[in-house]
Amino acid sequence: MDSITKTNKIITILLRLVALAATIPSIVVMVISNESTQIFDFTFSAQYDNLPTFTYFVVAEAIAAGYSFIVIFLSLKSSFWRVIIILDVVVTLLLTSSVSATLAVALIGKNGNTYAGWDPICGQFSKFCDYVAGAVSCGFVATIIYVLIVLYDLHILSPFFNSKP
Amino acid sequence: MDSITKTNKIITILLRLVALAATIPSIVVMVISNESTQIFDFTFSAQYDNLPTFTYFVVAEAIAAGYSFIVIFLSLKSSFWRVIIILDVVVTLLLTSSVSATLAVALIGKNGNTYAGWDPICGQFSKFCDYVAGAVSCGFVATIIYVLIVLYDLHILSPFFNSKP
Numbered sequence: 001m002d003s004i005t006k007t008n009k010i011i012t013i014l015l016r017l018v019a020l021a022a023t024i025p026s027i028v029v030m031v032i033s034n035e036s037t038q039i040f041d042f043t044f045s046a047q048y049d050n051l052p053t054f055t056y057f058v059v060a061e062a063i064a065a066g067y068s069f070i071v072i073f074l075s076l077k078s079s080f081w082r083v084i085i086i087l088d089v090v091v092t093l094l095l096t097s098s099v100s101a102t103l104a105v106a107l108i109g110k111n112g113n114t115y116a117g118w119d120p121i122c123g124q125f126s127k128f129c130d131y132v133a134g135a136v137s138c139g140f141v142a143t144i145i146y147v148l149i150v151l152y153d154l155h156i157l158s159p160f161f162n163s164k165p
Numbered sequence: 166m167d168s169i170t171k172t173n174k175i176i177t178i179l180l181r182l183v184a185l186a187a188t189i190p191s192i193v194v195m196v197i198s199n200e201s202t203q204i205f206d207f208t209f210s211a212q213y214d215n216l217p218t219f220t221y222f223v224v225a226e227a228i229a230a231g232y233s234f235i236v237i238f239l240s241l242k243s244s245f246w247r248v249i250i251i252l253d254v255v256v257t258l259l260l261t262s263s264v265s266a267t268l269a270v271a272l273i274g275k276n277g278n279t280y281a282g283w284d285p286i287c288g289q290f291s292k293f294c295d296y297v298a299g300a301v302s303c304g305f306v307a308t309i310i311y312v313l314i315v316l317y318d319l320h321i322l323s324p325f326f327n328s329k330p
Contacts, residue, residue: 050280053269089315093261100262101269104218108273109281115215116274118283150254157322 004081008156012075012149016068019145023065026138030058033131037124046125053105054132060098061139064091064146085153092146099139106132169246173321177240177314181233184310188230191303195223198296202289211290218270219297225263226304229256229311250318257311264304271297 034047048054067087074080109129112120122129199212213219232252239245274294277285287294 046280051278052272085319086316089312089319092258093312096258096261097265100266104266104269105273107217108270108283113216115211116283116286118273118281121281147254147258151251154250154254154319154322157319 004156008152009075012152012156013072015145015149015152016072016075019142019149020065020068020072022138022142022145023061023068026061026135026142027058027065029131029138030054030061030135033128033135035125035128039124044124046121046128048132051105053101057098057102057135057139060094061142064095064142067091085157088146088150088153092143092150095139095143095146099136099143102132102136102139106136169321173317174240177317177321178237180310180314180317181237181240184307184314185230185233185237187303187307187310188226188233191226191300191307192223192230194296194303195219195226195300198293198300200290200293204289209289211286211293213297216270218266222263222267222300222304225259226307229260229307232256250322253311253315253318257308257315260304260308260311264301264308267297267304268301271301 030048034045036043036045038044048058068091071084071087075084106129108118108120109132110120110122112118195213199210201208201210203209213223233256236249236252240249271294273283273285274297275285275287277283
C-alpha cells in the first residue's frame with residue numbers, strides 16, 4: 001500500500017477533476033440541445049432523447065461524472081485502490097462505447113446515408129447538431145482523460161511495470 | 166520479470182486464441198453480408214462498405230485479429246510485456262469503440278428512427294441485417310475476451326494488486 005505516494009494521489013485527483021469538468025458540460029449541452037423548426041404549417045422538433053444512442057450517451061457521461069466525483073474522496077483511502085483500478089477500466093470502456101456510438105449516429109445525422117435512404121437532418125436542425133457536436137467533443141476529452149487515468153493506474157500499480165527489462 | 170509464470174502465459178495465450186477465433190468470423194461475416202433486392206424494375210444492394218461505421222468495424226476487428234496473432238508469439242518473450250499490456254488496453258478500446266458504433270448504426274437499420282425520418286432497411290435486406298447481427302455478436306465476444314485479458318494483465322502485473330489491504 002505504501003507504493004501509492006502523495007504525488008500519485010494528487011495527479012489522479014487532478015485527472016479526475018478534468019474528467020469531471022469535461023463530463024458535466026457534455027451532459028448539459030446534450031440535454032439542452034433541443035430545437036424546433038417550422039416547415040410550412042408543421043412544427044418539427046429535435047431533442048436528444050429522440051435517439052436512444054444519445055440517451056445512452058447522457059446516462060454513460062452521468063455515470064462517469066458521478067464516479068469521478070465519488071472516487072476523488074474514496075481514493076484518499078488507499079484500501080479502495082484495487083476496486084478503483086477495475087472501475088477506472090469499466091468507466092473508460094463505458095465512455096469509449098458511448099462516445100463512439102453517439103459519434104456514429106451524429107455522423108449519419110450530419111451526412112445522411114444515400115444507400116440506406118437516410119437524409120441528413122443538420123440542414124433543418126443546425127443548433128441541435130452543433131450542440132451534439134459540442135457534447136461529443138466534451139465526451140471525447142473525458143474519454144482521453146480516463147485512458148490517461150488507466151495508463152497512470154498501470155504506472156503506479158506495479159514496480160515491475162516500471163523496472164528495466 | 167520472474168513474476169510472469171508459465172501458467173500466466175498459457176492463460177493469456179488461450180484468451181488471445183479465443184479472441185482470434187471471434188474476430189476472424191466477425192470480419193468474414195461482415196464482408197460477405199452483401200445482399201441485392203429487386204423493387205419493381207430497380208435493383209438495390211446493401212453491403213457493409215456503404216456505411217463508414219461498418220468499414221471501421223472491419224478495420225478494427227482486423228487490427229485486433231492481427232495483433233492477437235502476432236502477440237501470441239511475442240508474449241513468449243517476457244521483455245515485451247510492458248508494451249503488450251499497453252497495446253492490450255488500446256485494442257480493447259478499439260474493439261469497444263467499433264462494436265458500440267456498429268451496434269448503434271445497426272439498430273437504426275433495424276428499427277429506423279421516426280423523428281429523424283430514417284426508415285428501417287432490414288425489411289428489404291434481411292440477410293444483410295442477419296449477417297451484420299452475427300458480425301457484431303462475434304465482435305462483442307472478442308471485446309469481452311479483451312476486457313478479460315486486460316483484467317488478467319492487472320492481476321499478473323503486480324503483487325500489490327493481489328496483496329491483502
